[in-house]
Amino acid sequence: MKKLIALLMSMLLLVAVFVPSLAEEQIVIKLSCAASEQEKISCEQTVARFEEKYPNVKVEAEYYAGLSWDEIIQKQLVEFAAGTQADVVYIAIEGTHLMVEYDLFQPITDLIEANKDYFAEVPQSAFDAFKVGDEYYEVPFNCNDMAIAYNTEMFDEIGVKPGKWTAQEYLEALGKIDAKYNTPETPVTEKVWGTVIGETPYLWMAAFGTSVLNEDWTASNMKDPAVREVLQYLYDMVHVYGYAPVREANTDDTALFCSGRVASIFTGPFVLSSFNANNFKTWNMAIAPRGSEKGRAAYGVGGLGMMATCEHREEAFNLMKEFCSLETSMTQAREATSLPLFESAANSPEFLSHCENMNVFYDELPEAIKLPSPVCYAELNMIMKDMMNNIMTKTLTIDEAIEKADAEIAEAFAEFGY
Amino acid sequence: MASTAKKKRQVGMFTTKKDDLVGWLFTAPALICFISFVLLPTLAMIGLSFTKYKMLRPPEWIGLDNYVRLFTKDAKLIKVAMNTIKLSTVSVLISIFIGLVLALLITSRKNGLYSYVIRLFYFFPNIVAASFIAIVWSILFSKDTGVVNYYLHRLFGMQPVGFLTDQRYALWSVVFIDVWRNIGFIMFILLAGIRSISDSYYEAAALDGASSLQIATHVTIPLLTPSILLVMVIQIIGALKTFDIPNIMTEGGPNDATRTMAMYVYDMAFTRMSMGYACCVSVIFVVAIMLVTVLQFSLSNKWVHYD
Structure with missing residues (x-):
């Protein structure tokens, strides 16, 4: 009897050890994704949909929030250096060139070409953001082109209905806001501001048809007279006309806008959900003012790239496709966390009902200019922040700040052998 | 009595090998932590200070540059x-x-x-x-x-x-x-x-x-x-x-x-x-x-x- 029990136990043990290995092998794809609490829910739904479609693939997702793009790029680089990188990584246009420079991403042009029909509704400009040389490296996941959000009550009060406007007309509108809500005796700390200047000048550079970098993002363009013109325009807005406060490290544009302290801000769709969260209803969108005929809106795209070390190429790409799907676009449309990439979602009542001119985002996208995102983006961003800070705090003159930034950009590119 | 016991433990100048081992075992956790998290990183830092190192590429020796x-x-x-x-x-x-x-x-x-x-x-x-x-x-x-x-x-x-x-x-x-x-x-x-x-x-x-x-x-x-x-x-x-x-x-x-x-x-x-x-x-x-x-x-x- 004892022998029989021992035999049965041994057989059970063998079954326990070998049966799982006989079952279909489960593929694990590691995903690293920046997402706010709201976006995380949408991402988890996307992952759940994917796992349902592909039961043999398990997604191990890591979500994190509260990091700027340079910090996200740093995180990915450090993880790669430590050998703990994911297979699929969420990186916006800001980090693509660096990831490619270090051979961290593998090209996915063939996979994108093979799925042309699937991506038919997605604007080509979203894919172009991730093209380095002749290859595509990411599948777009979300998109933000920049426009002006304005307080409808305030603009109605001054009788301005923003439409296609020039930078000069925008300035005049801010002048009317200033005259309406402030007097010469109003203390600075109680003023109603026309706008807040961003910590970097990229959006205004695009609005004036120029850029801080040359066209292929390999050198500085700071000596372009149009760059100086933009910086002068922004400086005047703060120090000559007093329509904008001096920006500080923790200036919160959205909070100032929602509290009625600021009449308009430059923003993309990603901020709009926080208007709702603050129960702020009296807002509308207008296209980015143009400083010249070449002026355009600027846009950035977030996407998913496949790490060079990813072994399950097809499964990883299927996951990337799921993130760039009509379902995900519709969630983005409903929640206004991004410009939906699928045209039908961008033109859906769910998205367009957020405000009267919600269409400006999708309408502007085909002509919009990519945010400058060179291989040394983190350095560039730091240089630009310093430059704006030095100009706006009157620490340096515009010409001194341009000179300094130009030299620093050249040094940053030199580090990469440009 | 105590003196005899003490004498038994003492060989040469200080302690027996057994006492040494016990001492090392007691200090080992702290020593391992010190070596892993302080000494080695410090030595690595000194070594890397003589290199051009971009993290994702191998360090390149550049001497005192x-x-x-x-x-x-x-x-x-x-x-x-x-x-x-x-x-x-x-x-x-x-x-x-x-x-x-x-x-x-x-x-x-x-x-x-x-x-x-x-x-x-x-x-x-x-x-x-x-x-x-x-x-x-x-x-x-x-x-x-x-x-x-x-x-x-x-x-x-x-x-x-x-x-x-x-x-x-x-x-x-x-x-x-x-x-x-x-x-x-x-x-x-x-x-x-x-x-x-x-x-x-x-x-x-x-x-x-x-x-x-x-x-x-x-x-x-x-x-x-x-x-x-x-x-x-x-x-x-x-x-x-x-x-x-x-x-x-x-x-x-x-x-x-x-x-x-x-x-x-x-x-x-x-x-x-x-x-x-x-x-x-x-x-x-x-x-x-x-x-x-x-x-x-x-x-x-x-x-x-x-x-």
């Missing part, structure tokens, strides 16, 4: 080093002075509840995360939207002061917050020091008819100097490593007026990806901290009085 750059070409580093020295010196001196005054005042009060409330009040900033402190103070200090400027205008008709945007004031604003944050901790250490002073000194001073001020300056403070030295060493090392508050409040601006050495090393390592150069700056920084500490201890013979 980083050190040459540091001492001859890096003008920004001088400014950053000066900021760090100013911040740590002024902040520590003021913090210790205020902490000492508060400790003396609290000791002179007999009301227990009063002392308790005051101690709690001053210690509170020390238990709040630095990031919260930085964000709250940057909102308060904002030039155009801040509460401090609002009241300065309301009460005194003053024009807004760029506490964080004017390079004349930005560093001192950081110093102010550092002092505000640290005085509670210093006060506590000094209070403990005061309480460890023997009552006989005070009794003798009282018999001699010394006033409160005389007792403080001739008895309490001289006998408190070991505690002051301790606080000074801890605070100076901490202040030299200041990173979080200026990084959140000003990001090092305007024009690097609030950038500290720790921020500079971080920027070099993780923003500019120049890990080799960051290691080089760190080596010099560590050596500087060691020198300052050695200097503090060697000078302490002249002003620290041990009971």
Whole structure:
């Protein structure tokens, strides 16, 4: 009897050890994704949909929030250096060139070409953001082109209905806001501001048809007279006309806008959900003012790239496709966390009902200019922040700040052998 | 009996091999942690300081190039080093002075509840995360939207002061917050020091008819100097490593007026990806901290009085 029990136990043990290995092998794809609490829910739904479609693939997702793009790029680089990188990584246009420079991403042009029909509704400009040389490296996941959000009550009060406007007309509108809500005796700390200047000048550079970098993002363009013109325009807005406060490290544009302290801000769709969260209803969108005929809106795209070390190429790409799907676009449309990439979602009542001119985002996208995102983006961003800070705090003159930034950009590119 | 046992354990000069082994086993966890997390990283840092290292590419040996750059070409580093020295010196001196005054005042009060409330009040900033402190103070200090400027205008008709945007004031604003944050901790250490002073000194001073001020300056403070030295060493090392508050409040601006050495090393390592150069700056920084500490201890013979 004892022998029989021992035999049965041994057989059970063998079954326990070998049966799982006989079952279909489960593929694990590691995903690293920046997402706010709201976006995380949408991402988890996307992952759940994917796992349902592909039961043999398990997604191990890591979500994190509260990091700027340079910090996200740093995180990915450090993880790669430590050998703990994911297979699929969420990186916006800001980090693509660096990831490619270090051979961290593998090209996915063939996979994108093979799925042309699937991506038919997605604007080509979203894919172009991730093209380095002749290859595509990411599948777009979300998109933000920049426009002006304005307080409808305030603009109605001054009788301005923003439409296609020039930078000069925008300035005049801010002048009317200033005259309406402030007097010469109003203390600075109680003023109603026309706008807040961003910590970097990229959006205004695009609005004036120029850029801080040359066209292929390999050198500085700071000596372009149009760059100086933009910086002068922004400086005047703060120090000559007093329509904008001096920006500080923790200036919160959205909070100032929602509290009625600021009449308009430059923003993309990603901020709009926080208007709702603050129960702020009296807002509308207008296209980015143009400083010249070449002026355009600027846009950035977030996407998913496949790490060079990813072994399950097809499964990883299927996951990337799921993130760039009509379902995900519709969630983005409903929640206004991004410009939906699928045209039908961008033109859906769910998205367009957020405000009267919600269409400006999708309408502007085909002509919009990519945010400058060179291989040394983190350095560039730091240089630009310093430059704006030095100009706006009157620490340096515009010409001194341009000179300094130009030299620093050249040094940053030199580090990469440009 | 005990002597026999002791003799059995002692072989040669000190102990038996068995005792050695036990000793090593007891110290092994601490030793392993020290080697893994302090010694090896420090050696790696020194080694990497002689390389060009971008983290994702293998380090490339460049000899003393980083050190040459540091001492001859890096003008920004001088400014950053000066900021760090100013911040740590002024902040520590003021913090210790205020902490000492508060400790003396609290000791002179007999009301227990009063002392308790005051101690709690001053210690509170020390238990709040630095990031919260930085964000709250940057909102308060904002030039155009801040509460401090609002009241300065309301009460005194003053024009807004760029506490964080004017390079004349930005560093001192950081110093102010550092002092505000640290005085509670210093006060506590000094209070403990005061309480460890023997009552006989005070009794003798009282018999001699010394006033409160005389007792403080001739008895309490001289006998408190070991505690002051301790606080000074801890605070100076901490202040030299200041990173979080200026990084959140000003990001090092305007024009690097609030950038500290720790921020500079971080920027070099993780923003500019120049890990080799960051290691080089760190080596010099560590050596500087060691020198300052050695200097503090060697000078302490002249002003620290041990009971």
